[in-house]
Amino acid sequence: METAMAPKAQPAAPAGSASPPPPAPARRFRTDRIAVPWWFVLPALAFFAFAVLVPSARGAVYSFTDWDGLARSSSFVGLEHYRSLLSDSGARDALVHTLLIAFSVTVVQNAVGLLLALGVNTRIRSRNVLRVFFFAPAVITPVVTAYLWKYLYAPEGAINAALDALGLGLLTQSWLGDSDLALWSVVAVIVWQFSGYSMVIFLAGLQSIPREIYEASDMDGAGPVRRFWHIVRPMLAPAFTINLMLSLIGGLKLFDQVWVMTQGGPGGATDTLSTVIYREAFQFNAFAYSTAMAVVLTLFVIVLSGVQYGYLGRQERNS
Amino acid sequence: MKRYTWRTGLLEAAMIVAALVFAFPVYVLFVQALRPVDDTGASPLVPPASPTLDNFAQAWQQASLGPAVLNSALVTAASVVLLVVLSALAAYPIARSTRGWSRAVFALFMLGLLLPFQLALIPLYQTMRDLGLLGNPIALIIYYTGVQMPFSVFLYTGFLRGLDRGYEEAAMMDGASPLRTFFSVVLPLLRPITGTVVILNVIFVWNDFLTPLLYLSGSGNQTIPVALFGFVGQYVSQWPLVFAGLIIGSIPVLTVYFAMQKRVIQGFAGGLKG
Numbered sequence: 001m002e003t004a005m006a007p008k009a010q011p012a013a014p015a016g017s018a019s020p021p022p023p024a025p026a027r028r029f030r031t032d033r034i035a036v037p038w039w040f041v042l043p044a045l046a047f048f049a050f051a052v053l054v055p056s057a058r059g060a061v062y063s064f065t066d067w068d069g070l071a072r073s074s075s076f077v078g079l080e081h082y083r084s085l086l087s088d089s090g091a092r093d094a095l096v097h098t099l100l101i102a103f104s105v106t107v108v109q110n111a112v113g114l115l116l117a118l119g120v121n122t123r124i125r126s127r128n129v130l131r132v133f134f135f136a137p138a139v140i141t142p143v144v145t146a147y148l149w150k151y152l153y154a155p156e157g158a159i160n161a162a163l164d165a166l167g168l169g170l171l172t173q174s175w176l177g178d179s180d181l182a183l184w185s186v187v188a189v190i191v192w193q194f195s196g197y198s199m200v201i202f203l204a205g206l207q208s209i210p211r212e213i214y215e216a217s218d219m220d221g222a223g224p225v226r227r228f229w230h231i232v233r234p235m236l237a238p239a240f241t242i243n244l245m246l247s248l249i250g251g252l253k254l255f256d257q258v259w260v261m262t263q264g265g266p267g268g269a270t271d272t273l274s275t276v277i278y279r280e281a282f283q284f285n286a287f288a289y290s291t292a293m294a295v296v297l298t299l300f301v302i303v304l305s306g307v308q309y310g311y312l313g314r315q316e317r318n319s
Numbered sequence: 320m321k322r323y324t325w326r327t328g329l330l331e332a333a334m335i336v337a338a339l340v341f342a343f344p345v346y347v348l349f350v351q352a353l354r355p356v357d358d359t360g361a362s363p364l365v366p367p368a369s370p371t372l373d374n375f376a377q378a379w380q381q382a383s384l385g386p387a388v389l390n391s392a393l394v395t396a397a398s399v400v401l402l403v404v405l406s407a408l409a410a411y412p413i414a415r416s417t418r419g420w421s422r423a424v425f426a427l428f429m430l431g432l433l434l435p436f437q438l439a440l441i442p443l444y445q446t447m448r449d450l451g452l453l454g455n456p457i458a459l460i461i462y463y464t465g466v467q468m469p470f471s472v473f474l475y476t477g478f479l480r481g482l483d484r485g486y487e488e489a490a491m492m493d494g495a496s497p498l499r500t501f502f503s504v505v506l507p508l509l510r511p512i513t514g515t516v517v518i519l520n521v522i523f524v525w526n527d528f529l530t531p532l533l534y535l536s537g538s539g540n541q542t543i544p545v546a547l548f549g550f551v552g553q554y555v556s557q558w559p560l561v562f563a564g565l566i567i568g569s570i571p572v573l574t575v576y577f578a579m580q581k582r583v584i585q586g587f588a589g590g591l592k593g
Contacts, residue, residue, distance in 0.1 A: 035497075036411055036412040036415045036416065036497055037412065037497050038412055038416070038420065038421075040408045040409060040411055040412045040497075040501070041408075041409040041412060041413065041424055043405045043408065043409070044405040044406055044408065044409035044468050044472060045409065045424065045427075047401070047405065047461065047464045047465040047468055048427075048428065048431060048465050048468040048469065049465075050461065050465055051439070051443060051461060051462050051464070051465025051466050052431050052434060052439055052465055052466055052468075052469075053427075053431070054442075055438075055439035055440075055442035055443035055446065056434050056438045056439040056442075058442035059438040059439055059440075059441060059442050060438070062441070062442065116334075116337070119330060119333070119334045119337070120334065122327065122330060123322075123323055123327050124327055124330055124331040124334060125323075125331060126331060126334065126335060126338075130334055130335075130338055132577070132580050133338055133341070133342075134338070134341060135576075135580070135583065136573065136576065137341070138522075139522055139572055139573055139576040140526075140569050140572070140573065141525070141526040141528070141543065141544050141547070141568060141569060141572070142526060142528065142544075143526075143528050143544040143547055143548055144544075144547065144565045144568060144569050145344075147547075147551055147561065147565060148344050148347070148348055148562075148565065149344065151347070151351070151363075151558060151562075152344055152347060156363075157363060158343075158344075158347040158363040158364060161362050161363050161364050162343070162364060165362075165364060192341065192344070200583060249432070249433065252435070253435045253436070253437070255437075255529060256528045256529065259529075260548070273437075274435075274437055277437050277440075278437075278529075281440075281441055282533070287441055290441065291438070291441060291442075293437075294435065294437040294438040294440070295438065297435050297437055297438070298433075298434060298435055298438050301433050301434075301435055302433050305433060
């Protein structure tokens with residue numbers, strides 16, 4: 001390339017000995033300014049493939065076999081497990097519960113998180129303490145918070161005692177024992193634990209909004225509601241995307257809290273795909289059937305988060 | 320901006336009430352943990368007349384929390400060190416190269432954010448069993464390093480894309496090898512986001528429950544969540560004892576959080592720009 005473009009006036013080298021340009025600089029010129037060796041990704045990729053990619057692929061394959069978890073060999077059964085899933089009313093209920101939990105956690109957790117973020121992103125004196133405080137539940141082991149709430153929700157537990165003390169004895173409930181209520185009691189625990197997580201992400205978004213924009217809107221006489229809707233909300237679009245994705249995926253995968261508080265009860269009222277997968281695999285040894293259920297869960301996570309991501313991406317570009 | 324007005328005061332009051340509602344479960348936790356075991360029948364809301372710390376000592380011994388704390392600390396420290404070094408090393412070429420392979424590798428890691436652990440759970444359990452690693456903390460370290468790699472690579476890649484290349488280029492001009500440039504120039508520049516990667520991974524690894532329950536059951540190498548799970552199963556009606564155990568089990572991770580809380584918010588802010 002360089003030889004061809006060299007000015008003719010230069011004392012031309014004999015045509016026969018026109019050496020090709022030295023390869024090293026040419027290659028560097030064509031690619032990146034700094035050549036970082038590609039093999040730097042290999043160690044990370046090796047751990048990731050061993051712990052996630054390979055076993056996930058094997059799980060997907062097992063879902064088409066009659067593997068029992070112990071035998072070295074297994075035979076292909078096609079879509080049999082998927083067909084039995086369709087007629088398994090317990091699995092269908094679990095799917096409905098999983099979607100209900102994921103959607104309601106996504107909506108309520110982010111609504112609470114956003115309100116908290118707007119509240120601490122002001123001039124109140126306790127703002128720094130409150131920030132640290134509201135995030136703290138997200139740090140605590142889910143097993144611990146689940147046991148704590150199991151006690152709070154007990155018939156003679158702290159919530160009913162508090163309602164009695166406030167003269168609201170009529171509102172006392174069997175929070176985890178009532179099959180109409182148990183699912184929402186579980187949702188409340190997740191919202192309590194992770195609203196602070198949403199708050200921190202919204203807060204990061206709020207703090208990236210330049211102060212001049214607020215001042216300009218003050219001078220235009222915009223009230224707090226209009227200012228939020230027309231100025232703050234569009235600028236929070238990236239924070240909304242991250243928050244909604246994290247809470248949707250987390251809600252769909254939820255296991256620890258449900259397992260500790262209800263084990264899916266009463267009467268399957270809080271069974272989710274995760275608890276059914278666990279029970280089928282480790283209590284009934286139906287390994288292949290449980291991996292078919294895990295494949296269904298995976299498809300729901302990928303499709304729903306893909307749809308949500310596409311929608312939020314459009315919103316971000318429009319704002 | 321505006322000064323502290325009566326409206327600000329009203330907002331402050333409302334936020335503090337919200338904080339008290341959030342704190343209610345924690346208040347009950349301490350009231351119960353400080354209650355003497357024989358002080359039954361009292362309302363769960365009233366602090367005990369003669370608070371005691373006996374429950375903490377008993378829970379520490381009977382749940383064998385000492386060994387569990389050590390085990391959790393070992394697994395968490397090893398996994399987080401591996402995660403920080405290896406994910407930063409991987410994010411470096413991914414962020415610096417614009418070629419097809421780097422986008423493909425990044426997409427592969429992002430797929431890992433979506434795959435639910437339930438899908439890999441059973442096949443990986445079988446592999447660990449075949450390798451004779453069940454009951455061995457090494458199995459957990461390998462698992463956490465792999466499973467948290469996508470999120471860590473995601474955070475580092477976003478940060479690296481916004482990082483000036485001048486220092487690296489200068490180091491390479493001076494003849495430093497790429498590996499040496501990475502360890503002595505790039506890794507130190509990543510410190511702000513490393514704080515976030517550390518704290519989020521510490522929280523995840525320390526708190527994870529199902530995998531250690533499956534991999535370590537009956538081995539005596541339990542981690543804190545599994546030790547607490549077994550302990551509660553044994554002493555289910557003795558809430559004061561149970562709650563003392565729950566508090567002890569939460570102290571280490573809360574300490575790390577309070578020590579590093581500034582980094583959490585800053586790190587998220589950096590992640591949003593990436």
